[in-house]
Amino acid sequence: MLLGRTANGLYWMNRYIERAENMARLVDAGLRLSLTRTTTPAEEWASVIVSAGLQADFQTRHDEATVETVSEFLLRDLTNPSSVMASIETARNNGRMVRTALTRETWESLNEAWMAMKRMLARPVDGRELPKVLGAIKRETALIRGAFYGTMLRNEIFDFAQLGTFVERADNTARIIDVKYYVLLPSLSWVGSTLDNYQWESILRSVAAHRSYGWVYEGDYKPTNIADFLILNNRMPRSLAFCYRNIAESLNFLAAEYGPRHGCHDIVETTLGKIKGNTIERIFDIGLHEFLSDFIVENNRLGNEIARDYRFY
Amino acid sequence: MVAFDEMRPDGTTVRGPYASYNDWLKAQDAARLAEKASDAEQVFRKTGITFAVYGEAEAAERLIPFDIVPRIISGAEWRRLTQGIEQRVMALNAFLDDIYHRQEILRAGRVPKELIANNEAFQPEMIGVRPPAGVYTHIIGVDIVRTGENEFFVLEDNARTPSGVSYMLENRETMMQLFPELFQSISVRPVENYPQLLRQSLSRVRPEGCRKDTPRVAVLTPGIYNSAYFEHAFLADQMGVELVEGSDLRVVDGRVAMRTTEGYKEIDVLYRRVDDAFLDPMTFRPDSALGVAGIMDVYRAGNITIANAPGTGIADDKAIYSYMPEIIEFYTGRKPLLGNIPTWRCAEKDSLAYVLEHLDELVVKEVHGSGGYGMLVGPAASKREREAFAEKLAARPGNYIAQPTLSLSTCPVLSGAGLAPRHVDLRPFVLVSDKIQIVPGGLTRVALKEGSLVVNSSQGGGTKDTWVLDD
Numbered sequence: 001m002l003l004g005r006t007a008n009g010l011y012w013m014n015r016y017i018e019r020a021e022n023m024a025r026l027v028d029a030g031l032r033l034s035l036t037r038t039t040t041p042a043e044e045w046a047s048v049i050v051s052a053g054l055q056a057d058f059q060t061r062h063d064e065a066t067v068e069t070v071s072e073f074l075l076r077d078l079t080n081p082s083s084v085m086a087s088i089e090t091a092r093n094n095g096r097m098v099r100t101a102l103t104r105e106t107w108e109s110l111n112e113a114w115m116a117m118k119r120m121l122a123r124p125v126d127g128r129e130l131p132k133v134l135g136a137i138k139r140e141t142a143l144i145r146g147a148f149y150g151t152m153l154r155n156e157i158f159d160f161a162q163l164g165t166f167v168e169r170a171d172n173t174a175r176i177i178d179v180k181y182y183v184l185l186p187s188l189s190w191v192g193s194t195l196d197n198y199q200w201e202s203i204l205r206s207v208a209a210h211r212s213y214g215w216v217y218e219g220d221y222k223p224t225n226i227a228d229f230l231i232l233n234n235r236m237p238r239s240l241a242f243c244y245r246n247i248a249e250s251l252n253f254l255a256a257e258y259g260p261r262h263g264c265h266d267i268v269e270t271t272l273g274k275i276k277g278n279t280i281e282r283i284f285d286i287g288l289h290e291f292l293s294d295f296i297v298e299n300n301r302l303g304n305e306i307a308r309d310y311r312f313y
Numbered sequence: 314m315v316a317f318d319e320m321r322p323d324g325t326t327v328r329g330p331y332a333s334y335n336d337w338l339k340a341q342d343a344a345r346l347a348e349k350a351s352d353a354e355q356v357f358r359k360t361g362i363t364f365a366v367y368g369e370a371e372a373a374e375r376l377i378p379f380d381i382v383p384r385i386i387s388g389a390e391w392r393r394l395t396q397g398i399e400q401r402v403m404a405l406n407a408f409l410d411d412i413y414h415r416q417e418i419l420r421a422g423r424v425p426k427e428l429i430a431n432n433e434a435f436q437p438e439m440i441g442v443r444p445p446a447g448v449y450t451h452i453i454g455v456d457i458v459r460t461g462e463n464e465f466f467v468l469e470d471n472a473r474t475p476s477g478v479s480y481m482l483e484n485r486e487t488m489m490q491l492f493p494e495l496f497q498s499i500s501v502r503p504v505e506n507y508p509q510l511l512r513q514s515l516s517r518v519r520p521e522g523c524r525k526d527t528p529r530v531a532v533l534t535p536g537i538y539n540s541a542y543f544e545h546a547f548l549a550d551q552m553g554v555e556l557v558e559g560s561d562l563r564v565v566d567g568r569v570a571m572r573t574t575e576g577y578k579e580i581d582v583l584y585r586r587v588d589d590a591f592l593d594p595m596t597f598r599p600d601s602a603l604g605v606a607g608i609m610d611v612y613r614a615g616n617i618t619i620a621n622a623p624g625t626g627i628a629d630d631k632a633i634y635s636y637m638p639e640i641i642e643f644y645t646g647r648k649p650l651l652g653n654i655p656t657w658r659c660a661e662k663d664s665l666a667y668v669l670e671h672l673d674e675l676v677v678k679e680v681h682g683s684g685g686y687g688m689l690v691g692p693a694a695s696k697r698e699r700e701a702f703a704e705k706l707a708a709r710p711g712n713y714i715a716q717p718t719l720s721l722s723t724c725p726v727l728s729g730a731g732l733a734p735r736h737v738d739l740r741p742f743v744l745v746s747d748k749i750q751i752v753p754g755g756l757t758r759v760a761l762k763e764g765s766l767v768v769n770s771s772q773g774g775g776t777k778d779t780w781v782l783d784d
Contacts, residue, residue: 002574003557003571003574004572006555093537099556115358311572311573
């Protein structure tokens with residue numbers, strides 16, 4: 001048994017830690033691409049904003065997508081609730097609220113991450129320092145995760161936090177693929193140009209998968225393989241399949257602990273059904289974009305249903 | 314006015330309680346001590362032991378400065394103190410029971426009726442209500458000052474929701490991390506079982522109808538923006554009970570219940586850290602979102618214990634304070650073991666005249682104020698400040714009391730230029746159920762500015778670990 005508000009705090013704490021990390025990875029991928037010189041940097045930076053799902057907000061604040069405006073908006077801007085700084089603030093406030101549910105190590109790593117980021121992002125980031133700052137952000141979130149996995153009891157507290165992590169991560173991965181789905185579609189003119197290669201690498205990089213891809217597929221970048229890796233591969237920790245396996249596991253633990261199953265259990269089973277046993281060819285047949293849009297809507301619905309079923313509010 | 318220094322009263326000879334510590338200290342070099350002091354700050358910042366200062370920019374979180382030199386009290390001194398505190402706490406609870414029932418003390422003319430009737434801290438809703446086990450104030454912080462080898466005085470009683478106990482515990486934890494060798498050679502009585510004692514104490518005052526082996530206890534906090542939030546979370550955590558906010562609670566079937574992932578679960582004992590006014594919007598402030606609508610009905614029906622009980626503020630009010638010697642004598646039949654500080658009640662005409670006359674040597678406090686706000690330290694104030702204060706005082710004399718500027722004892726702190734004496738006070742924490750328990754120690758607050766007498770953390774005060782020796 002847990003307070004509904006505590007379950008809610010754990011869920012959002014982890015969603016925002018995950019979001020902070022994902023934002024840093026998106027900027028990192030954009031930075032890589034802008035350095036390749038084969039593309040127009042402005043287009044690439046604009047597509048980073050689209051991947052983050054923040055186009056409309058961005059346009060109300062900046063005219064042009066550049067390394068400065070994009071990193072300002074995605075890293076520091078507190079009026080953008082999804083920026084790294086805003087996310088880590090929200091994560092910490094939630095952490096403070098559920099302080100009693102966390103181990104000392106977990107709380108301290110979150111608190112220290114917040115202090116470190118506040119220091120790093122106190123002033124606009126100098127372009128020359130960007131790689132260092134992004135590295136530090138990723139390191140801080142990795143430390144939180146390490147403390148969390150290393151010290152937390154595997155009980156309902158752990159499960160609600162896990163749900164937050166994986167609902168957020170699934171949403172992030174799905175959106176990244178969806179924004180770039182056109183580069184993944186097999187086209188008649190496809191010859192695997194250098195440009196395509198960079199685009200693909202950028203997608204993989206934004207989900208920290210450019211190295212592991214090579215280990216699994218032992219070869220060149222191929223759109224079907226990339227889509228397969230990010231959607232269906234069970235071992236890739238940011239794939240939709242992996243996220244949903246973990247979500248289902250946590251929800252099943254909760255059902256075992258509490259007794260009743262809820263609407264959220266049905267939703268996760270349905271979504272899992274669309275992933276398990278599916279092939280990437282079949283997904284391309286129904287339409288990659290359709291598959292992903294449907295996934296994003298259902299993932300969102302799952303989050304709302306978890307909140308209702310476990311009395312978050 | 315020369316203050317009594319608890320380590321070296323005559324400037325050279327070290328007093329008994331500090332002897333072993335002093336031996337150790339002589340063997341330390343200054344650089345190592347400075348390094349330890351900075352380690353301590355890191356520990357506090359890392360764990361997020363901060364407090365929000367009201368009135369400063371949003372999200373301003375500050376550390377309460379911690380000084381690494383312990384304040385040391387001998388076993389004999391402590392025994393004397395605890396006897397005085399026990400007597401006082403017994404009297405406070407008896408006074409509360411009397412005030413909300415037969416009011417014998419008013420009939421006997423020992424405390425003026427108007428002082429109760431016109432007092433905002435008096436809660437008419439509590440008239441005729443007898444809380445479980447007859448305990449009104451379960452957790453009390455008694456602020457004690459020292460002025461000489463054998464002179465201890467009670468500065469004020471905190472019978473509502475005293476805070477600071479988490480600092481007592483964290484200060485000890487930090488000292489044990491920084492100087493393990495000290496605790497091996499000097500036998501300091503432990504304080505770390507306070508959370509367990511608190512939980513047991515709260516469990517023992519469960520409502521009469523509660524038949525459970527372990528009653529469900531919860532800590533009620535106003536939330537993360539409250540200045541003492543860290544402490545609320547800390548205590549809930551250490552006790553292993555839920556930390557709840559008003560929005561988690563509602564009255565279900567005549568019981569106060571919290572919203573959990575498995576539905577509503579009733580609570581037996583609520584350790585509340587919200588003020589009376591916010592406890593129940595149906596009884597007190599209707600705009601309160603921090604409390605529980607209807608909790609007072611559940612309370613009056615005897616189905617929940619609220620610690621501390623509503624209305625305990627009438628016992629620690631600064632105007633009542635001046636009557637504490639009479640109150641103690643009335644209920645215990647004995648003279649107070651711990652003295653009060655002489656107090657002028659500005660509501661009385663002669664006293665007001667005296668106070669206005671002697672503003673430059675007195676400390677003037679608001680009757681209902683706390684945290685060191687709204688007070689005047691006469692000797693430290695400028696002429697202009699005193700004149701401005703005199704106007705406020707003359708306009709609302711009933712709002713103020715005055716006391717002589719006491720020469721609070723000093724303890725050494727580690728300053729930039731080595732050890733230097735600073736004024737201190739002491740807040741031991743008392744737990745009341747069917748018995749009275751006092752953990753050996755408390756929170757020593759220290760005025761870090763040279764010569765300053767204001768120890769409140771909101772006014773730049775710091776804290777020290779407080780050692781009671783096992784001798």
